[in-house]
Amino acid sequence: MSNAFIAFQKNDDSRCIVEAILEDNPNAMVDDQPSMVKIDVPNRLVIKRETVEEKMGRAFDLQELQLHLITISGHLDETDDEFTLSWNS
Amino acid sequence: MDMKASKKLGLKERYTLMTRDLAWDTTYQPMDKVFPQTAYEGIKIHDWDKWEDPFRLTMDAYWKYQSEKERKLYAILDGFNQNNGHLSVTDARYINVLKLFLGSTPPLELMAARGFSMMGRHMQGAGPRVACQMQAVDEYRHFQTQIHSISNYNKYYNGMDEFAHQQSRMWYLSDGKSFFDDAITAGPFEFMVAIGFAFEYVLTNILFVPFISGAAYNGDMAAMTVGFSAQSDEARHMTLGLECIKFMLEQDPDNLPIVQRWIDKWTWRGTRKLASVGMMMDYMLPKRIMSFKEAWEMYVEENGGALFKDLARYGITIPKCFSQTIEEKEHVSHQSWIGFYMKPQATPFHTWIPTPDEMDWLSEKYPNTFDQYYRPVLEFFDAQEKAGKRFNNQTAPMNCQVCVSTIKFNEPGDPMEMCFRETTYQGEKFHFCSDHCQEIFEHEPEKYIQTFISSHQVLQGNCEPEGVDVNAPDFQPGKQILDYWKLDKRALGDFNGSEDQKNFAAWREQATKN
């Protein structure tokens, strides 16, 4: 099984996003690096708008991820509610 | 909240309305005349509407987020400059990695911008056209922000101001130039595999993620913000590259062998291009977060491996070069650094021998190779320098006809032997660094016989500053090569004793007292 991953610049928004990912992806592994954070999840990584909003305490458009993203791995599917990275193998 | 169900369109609906629904089929001229480049490479497309950008990014949202990125970026750059941020980097050797990074990357970003502008014109489907246009604008943004960065450091440090002049002239910049020239002179689908897939998906991770995180670790907030701001676009670029691969493979089974050959070719060309990034990570960052080898394992072996495993369902196999890249990850950064160290009079940045502590770090990170093959050489150079005989190799190098790297890589399986390959085409010999470059040449020799090899051009008398009479009886080619390159003499030589070293020490001293 391959890992899907995502990396963010470290800032206040991405701190909440990472918290949301950890809550919604029980197998998530966090790799803390200087000024950035990378999260790996076996096979499928999902970011849920609702969870991020709960962590941030405000409305959040998943397209705002664009501002903090550094890199991704996996096939992407983005809807209004979920941002999903996955491998088919 | 009940009010959430507003009139706002959903993401998928908005994407459809603002991309495909804004496009039309031409009637005054047939579509294949309007888009003359889509068929000649042999790629068969039956339904362009099957292409969908998974980010579903529309132009209005694009401008919104990109302008926000720019505001953040320039706020940090301003803060960095207002606080003399350049003096907060670990030590002045670090500046040299910027000279190499910022001196070589912007012209390649510009080539990417030109390439994606062409793709934005020549891709027949509205989905890829919009995504390519966005990427073209992104690449211009990277080009501009990197040049802004150069201007900030260029006020203080030597050797950064002639990067544009040097791009198509200097020996060590030829590999990157050749990579993009090769891609942009291919057809649109090959370009997408070259840049969108191999470069963005498999390779930029190494340059913009661990290396830029390393810049932050060395206190360089400016390079960090420029790098990460660029990389925030790369996630979208990677997705575009991957979508293009899947799209071609899903459209017609006849596309598979063509796509496979391009994946093989461009994974290898990208690997060669990254050899110098290896030495930036292992040798030029005073503080290092991970070795090039570790980065290679994380981003190329694991991430690239995951991708190739996933694409196996279409019949794609792991690129032929993959096993060689795994063997070479133990060697290339050391071979590259020695390659630059030997040429103190031929680069606008300084080189040096790592400190004993740094060598110990390299031993730890490269237990299979560093002590056996590279440490004794570096220690020899160090002793020579201390005895006043700093190595300065003045001969002109031999280069690979395809990747234009200097011939320096070892024979697979034997780190002691140089790897040579050659072939004859139309009665002329051509030399390569590897089986993979030879194979690329043999597929399209008409293209690669035109390669610009700096040492050869010097010997032909084509690299002289204005006013030199190449027909004079006493003409000696290359005598004035530094002037031809417009190399800043202050930027030459070993780091030890350089003006940058002295200035940095003096300025730091001033920063702490009156």
Added chain:
Amino acid sequence: MTMLKTLAPYEFKSRDALENYKGRQLVYINWERHRMFSRPFVVALTPDTPFSTIIAQMAECFSYHPDWAQIDWDKALWQNGKNSFTPDRNKSLAENGIGHKDLIRFRTPGLDGIAGTGY
């Protein structure tokens, strides 16, 4: 077989054709297992240049290496590309069969670079 596909006729000359060197030719020279130099280096010489000129250029470049003084010239092995040959240093490149863009590989058995590193 070429796999090049183009929209129009595509014919360009080699940028390194012999005729571009005005009577001279390229020769690459490599000292095997001594990779600290510009590995193979390249020079442009006329075909009537004696091979001894190449040895002089090698000395100029390679004598920085401590192995250079240790060479037993009677045991040195030479290759032109893949083929072994014994150069006559008083004869010309042409007489020694060295053509445009040939790679001369010089091997000194027993000398494997600094501390046996191949450098």
